[in-house]
Amino acid sequence: MSIETPSGFADLGVPAALVASLAARGIDAPFPIQTKTLPDTLAGRDVLGRGKTGSGKTLAFALPLVARLHGARTAPNRPAGLVLAPTRELATQITATVEPLAKASGLTVTTIFGGVAQSRQVSALRAGADIVVACPGRLEDLMRQKLISLDAVRVTVIDEADHMADLGFLPGVTRILAATPADAQRLLFSATLDNGVDKLVKRFLRNEVLHSTEEANSPVAAMTHHVFHVGNAEAKKALVHNLASGSGRRILFMRTKHHARKLAKQLTDAGVPSVDLHGNLSQPARDRNLAAFSSGQARVLVATDIAARGVHVDDVELVVHVDPPAEHKAYLHRSGRTARAGSAGDVVTLVLPEQRKDAAALLRRAGINAKPQEVSADSAQVQALVGERAPYQAPAAKPVQPVKAQGPKRTPAPRSGGQPRRGGGGGRRGSRGQARSGSSRAART
Secondary structure, three states, X not given: OOXXXXXXOHHHOOOHHHHHHHHHOOOOOOOHHHHHHHHHXXXXXXXXXXXXXXXXXXXXXXXXXXXXXXXXXXXXXXXXXXXXXXXXXXXXXHHHHHHHHHHHOOXXXXXXXXXXXXXXXXHHHHOOOOEXXXXXHHHHHHHHOOOOOOOOOOEEEEEOHHHHHHOOOHHHHHHHHHOOOOOOEEEEEOOOOOOOHHHHHHHHOOOOEEEEEOOOOOOOOOEEEEEEEOOOHHHHHHHHHHHOOEOOEEEEEOOOHHHHHXXXXXXHHOOOOEEEEOOOOOHHHHHHHHHHHHHOOOOEEEEOHHXXXXXXXXXXXXXXXXXXXXXXXXXXXXXXXXXXXXXXXXXEEEEOHHHHHHHHHHHHHOXXXXXXXXXOOOOHHHHHHHOOEOOOOOOOOOOOOOOOOOOOOOOOOOOHHHOOOOOOOOOHHHHHHHHHHHHHHHHHO
């Protein structure tokens, strides 16, 4: 006698309203991490979920979070659900996944992170937000100001716990979890359990169930890796411009903010609409650039590692490591921006002669077995990845700043008696004294 396995979200115990919300967005079949975790999370158990990037972890915790809070009566500044994320980008993406589900259950969601004024966030809390998606820094600020209390939290989710550890956030996460009720449900999702994540699990999760989909650091099956050796910096530049010129979405990863900004401008000027994403941008600028990439207004996103985890955009067909990352986990997370949720994608690593030894070691640690190929911008392997070229798009003209009208020059009035200022021309002592006096006045102003 065969045992039937759940084939849909309803079979896993997901409430009908949430199943309908998913179906309205074309989501009707759960992924492995969701199939494994949902029966336990919906039953209220603490769960430790491990899975590689792009495996569907966000929906795996969003569904039980909303389902378990259905009918919650939330008081001002006392949310019932909490999701912690390491970056603003990831917090925003999580909110975008949770909001439609929350709306279907009559719940409200707000996002809390730094880099923007807190007034709007405080207003949402006072209005009684049911679910808070937050970065640890700003959340602790609001806790210190007594603008939020976590004593009514019924479900807490920690997403990308290993990245929290990499960024040094675990002390803050520990303080935040300690402020939630000890008997609340806790869900922790992480690719690895190193750097102190295991201590978090031991302290805060009770009788947790571990669910894992493959090895956390294993490459995605639908992802094809290419290693391109280039002869020099000029050949690399031509190759990058060629790879960026296809009609589909692609992400180019750089090591520094300056080079990401510079390459995005060069590509846009060359007729390939591109935006940059890095830590020097304000939050509104980040949101604007990410929205342009998501909508297709810009086909290319040039990013630093800030986008290696928190950018969940569908149909990214190509990821290019213009600058190979420093360590293998960053390689896997960068690469995970393509081939998401069962789709196929390609990953290209560009390697200069002086980088070959380090790049080989990096790929070996990442479990990538791709034979290096010597290429130029016009090689057949490159053309196959470029695919259909997008038409040239002239860069938008920058608005001309109006020149302020200048009035007639005003001649300073002579001192009484028409005498020149003493010490104004010949006395070194006088001029030095004036400079000292002027700087003193400026400092006081």
